[in-house]
Amino acid sequence: xxxxxxxxxxxxxxVLIGIFFLxxxxxxxxxxxxxxxxxxxxxECIGIG
Amino acid sequence: MNKLRLRVQILFTILTNGYVYGFLKGKIYQGPxxxxxxxxxxxxxxxxxxxxxxxxxxxxxxxxxxxxxxFAVLGFFFLFGSLLGRFVCxxxxxxxxxxxxxxxxxxxRKLKRLPLHxxxxxxxxxxxxxxxxxxxxxxxxxxxxxxxxxxxxCPSGTLFGALPLLTANPLLRSQTGGLFGWKxxxxxxxxxxxxxxxxxxxxxxxxxGAIYGLFNRFSLLQIHWDEDLCTSCAACENACPLxxxxxxxxxxxxxxxxxxxxxxxxxxCLHFTAKSNGYSTKHQTCxxxxxxxx
Numbered sequence: 001x002x003x004x005x006x007x008x009x010x011x012x013x014x015v016l017i018g019i020f021f022l023x024x025x026x027x028x029x030x031x032x033x034x035x036x037x038x039x040x041x042x043x044e045c046i047g048i049g
Numbered sequence: 050m051n052k053l054r055l056r057v058q059i060l061f062t063i064l065t066n067g068y069v070y071g072f073l074k075g076k077i078y079q080g081p082x083x084x085x086x087x088x089x090x091x092x093x094x095x096x097x098x099x100x101x102x103x104x105x106x107x108x109x110x111x112x113x114x115x116x117x118x119x120f121a122v123l124g125f126f127f128l129f130g131s132l133l134g135r136f137v138c139x140x141x142x143x144x145x146x147x148x149x150x151x152x153x154x155x156x157x158r159k160l161k162r163l164p165l166h167x168x169x170x171x172x173x174x175x176x177x178x179x180x181x182x183x184x185x186x187x188x189x190x191x192x193x194x195x196x197x198x199x200x201x202x203c204p205s206g207t208l209f210g211a212l213p214l215l216t217a218n219p220l221l222r223s224q225t226g227g228l229f230g231w232k233x234x235x236x237x238x239x240x241x242x243x244x245x246x247x248x249x250x251x252x253x254x255x256x257x258g259a260i261y262g263l264f265n266r267f268s269l270l271q272i273h274w275d276e277d278l279c280t281s282c283a284a285c286e287n288a289c290p291l292x293x294x295x296x297x298x299x300x301x302x303x304x305x306x307x308x309x310x311x312x313x314x315x316x317x318c319l320h321f322t323a324k325s326n327g328y329s330t331k332h333q334t335c336x337x338x339x340x341x342x343x
Contacts, residue, residue, distance in 0.1 A: 010267035014131025018124045025121025031084045037109035038093040038101040039079040045094040045199045045206035046214055047229035
């Protein structure tokens with residue numbers, strides 16, 4: 001409890017880490033992997049594959 | 050508040066599943082919006098889905114050859130989680146909306162929790178660890194990497210992806226077998242349970258809820274409890290569909306920030322707030338300049 005009271009801007013660090021991860025993911029080509037998976041019908045999702 | 054939440058839920062579901070052509074033709078959207086993820090659980094194989102599902106995307110990244118940290122999806126989790134926490138579950142998740150609507154059906158005696166709730170609530174963490182992480186990395190399918198959560202459990206995929214696609218696409222329909230039967234059984238069970246228990250999938254199985262719950266304590270959006278105003282009438286606790294105490298509201302990983310406690314409070318000691326320096330913005334404006342608040 002005290003940890004959260006004493007670190008009042010943790011959410012801001014979370015946002016910054018999120019933006020950093022998104023940038024790193026972009027450089028690693030993560031978004032291309034996501035897009036390629038998302039534009040094909042996911043056979044596992046619909047219970048066929 | 051409840052009507053506002055329902056409107057937001059419906060609007061967000063329509064916005065994220067607005068590709069009407071897909072429903073008509075039994076195909077899915079293949080445009081650039083699918084580079085990004087929606088905050089809630091929304092299957093990217095839904096014919097109307099305009100964006101990607103974060104859990105599906107996480108598994109797709111973990112399914113790659115070798116081991117790679119799924120930076121992009123972790124980025125989405127940190128971003129949405131740090132800003133909103135499980136507000137995403139309460140207000141922005143299409144499958145949450147379905148469960149909410151089913152729970153309104155006046156059938157059976159309503160339960161807030163299942164028996165053994167204190168054990169079952171950890172089920173979502175087990176699903177996250179075993180089906181999403183371990184399953185995706187190496188465990189199932191003869192050590193082949195598969196999206197185990199999507200394949201064996203996800204009811205959102207069956208409801209929003211499989212049923213519309215199979216209805217509109219006879220070729221896909223001809224390929225269904227035992228796995229589809231299994232997933233359909235899980236969907237029916239969860240939908241049936243939703244009539245009796247409030248959001249059983251969110252409470253016990255959803256890996257996305259498990260992730261966002263970790264952010265609840267320090268996310269920007271909070272439900273602020275003004276202890277000085279509180280009369281301990283317990284109206285908020287009675288209104289809470291998840292049976293949380295007033296101390297647990299907002300901060301507990303179980304709280305989905307539906308706002309029913311805020312509406313129920315007769316003295317308005319609970320309110321949504323953007324947290325700043327440990328106090329609510331409302332609280333800060335009430336304190337005269339120069340007043341020692343410590």
